[in-house]
Amino acid sequence: MLKRALAAAALLASTALPAAAFETAARHAWVYDLTTQTVLLDKNADEPMPPASMSKLMTLNLLFEAIKRGDVSMETTFPVSEKAWRMGGSKMFVKPGDRPTVEELIHGIIINSGNDACVVVAEGLAGSEENFARQMTMRAEQLGMTGSHFANASGWPDPGQVMTAHDLGLIATRLITEFPDLYPFFAMSGFNYQGRVPANGNNRNPLLRVSNEGDWTADGLKTGHTEEAGYGVVGSAIENGNGRRVVLVLAGLSSDTARAQESEAIVNWAFRQFALRTIAPGGQRLAEAEVHMGNAASVGLVVEHDVKMLIPSLSQEGITAEAIYDGPIAAPIAKGQALGELQITIPGMDMVKVPLVAEADVPMGGFAKRLEVATDALIGRFVGEAGAAETN
Numbered sequence: 328m329l330k331r332a333l334a335a336a337a338l339l340a341s342t343a344l345p346a347a348a349f350e351t352a353a354r355h356a357w358v359y360d361l362t363t364q365t366v367l368l369d370k371n372a373d374e375p376m377p378p379a380s381m382s383k384l385m386t387l388n389l390l391f392e393a394i395k396r397g398d399v400s401m402e403t404t405f406p407v408s409e410k411a412w413r414m415g416g417s418k419m420f421v422k423p424g425d426r427p428t429v430e431e432l433i434h435g436i437i438i439n440s441g442n443d444a445c446v447v448v449a450e451g452l453a454g455s456e457e458n459f460a461r462q463m464t465m466r467a468e469q470l471g472m473t474g475s476h477f478a479n480a481s482g483w484p485d486p487g488q489v490m491t492a493h494d495l496g497l498i499a500t501r502l503i504t505e506f507p508d509l510y511p512f513f514a515m516s517g518f519n520y521q522g523r524v525p526a527n528g529n530n531r532n533p534l535l536r537v538s539n540e541g542d543w544t545a546d547g548l549k550t551g552h553t554e555e556a557g558y559g560v561v562g563s564a565i566e567n568g569n570g571r572r573v574v575l576v577l578a579g580l581s582s583d584t585a586r587a588q589e590s591e592a593i594v595n596w597a598f599r600q601f602a603l604r605t606i607a608p609g610g611q612r613l614a615e616a617e618v619h620m621g622n623a624a625s626v627g628l629v630v631e632h633d634v635k636m637l638i639p640s641l642s643q644e645g646i647t648a649e650a651i652y653d654g655p656i657a658a659p660i661a662k663g664q665a666l667g668e669l670q671i672t673i674p675g676m677d678m679v680k681v682p683l684v685a686e687a688d689v690p691m692g693g694f695a696k697r698l699e700v701a702t703d704a705l706i707g708r709f710v711g712e713a714g715a716a717e718t719n
Contacts, residue, residue: 363571652668
């Protein structure tokens with residue numbers, strides 16, 4: 328029989344209402360709390376758009392994967408073709424005859440937003456930029472980036488070069504989580520290859536230049552701008568003190584100033600309008616389940632690990648938690664055995680379901696216990712039949 332019990336977890340969290348929505352001027356936006364895997368903002372996030380230089384994140388992903396596989400190392404050098412040298416727009420300023428290392432090219436792509444560096448990488452890994460773009464599209468599909476198609480490695484304007492804000496967020500999240508040893512490159516502000524890069528060629532990510540009185544620290548990832556795409560940014564920041572990370576994607580803004588102001592405002596909103604709270608501590612008894620034929624009449628129900636959730640800051644209505652299990656549960660029961668689920672309801676947010684497990688072992692009852700249960704069953708049956716006979 329399905330059993331429901333008010334869980335002690337309901338007493339562990341403050342009351343809350345959803346945070347006020349952020350009204351962004353960006354045409355496309357996606358804001359994601361990576362720590363709790365919660366989408367905080369979605370505005371046209373699955374609508375394909377020109378990604379400009381933000382698509383360089385996919386080029387870097389393929390390069391990082393090649394490093395991880397051992398196909399290349401940070402010391403590997405690539406030749407510079409005339410095509411790479413002639414690339415316009417943002418540049419690392421490589422020339423034919425140069426042999427930049429993979430490490431230098433990573434700097435050139437992230438910090439200088441070098442279109443030339445992207446072509447060097449594409450040709451070095453796939454023979455041609457066309458082959459590399461096909462690999463980018465194929466890999467994006469494998470990674471679940473359903474709104475992405477690539478025509479080049481740099482984000483140079485092309486009708487065949489499209490991504491969604493959601494896909495940009497997915498690839499940003501992958502770079503953060505899958506390549507922790509390489510991700511710190513995104514926080515670097517300056518790189519001057521062979522003394523050729525002008526002062527305005529350094530990292531344009533406005534979040535890296537913001538001072539927030541110690542509230543949070545930005546460490547990536549990439550900006551983009553073309554006339555068609557407008558101004559965009561893929562950013563990430565960590566809340567100081569608890570390590571909570573937010574990833575944001577903004578695109579279609581009107582100016583560099585608007586990009587800087589909007590990205591800072593969204594990071595502040597994400598950290599100040601939502602608080603990371605422990606709803607249910609791991610191992611603490613939240614409810615009890617009846618046990619059948621065991622040496623104990625009940626078993627405690629717990630969550631294995633701390634359940635942490637984002638709680639909107641405005642407080643009015645309560646959070647509830649309910650333990651659901653199908654009982655009574657037959658012995659024997661092993662500690663850690665899944666027995667039900669904790670259903671957590673926060674006003675204005677989707678219900679969260681977390682497995683509940685046994686707090687301790689419950690062996691089968693001894694002979695006396697089994698005899699007691701059997702006797703109770705027989706008595707119950709006899710009483711039931713007698714009552715039926717009298718009724719008839």
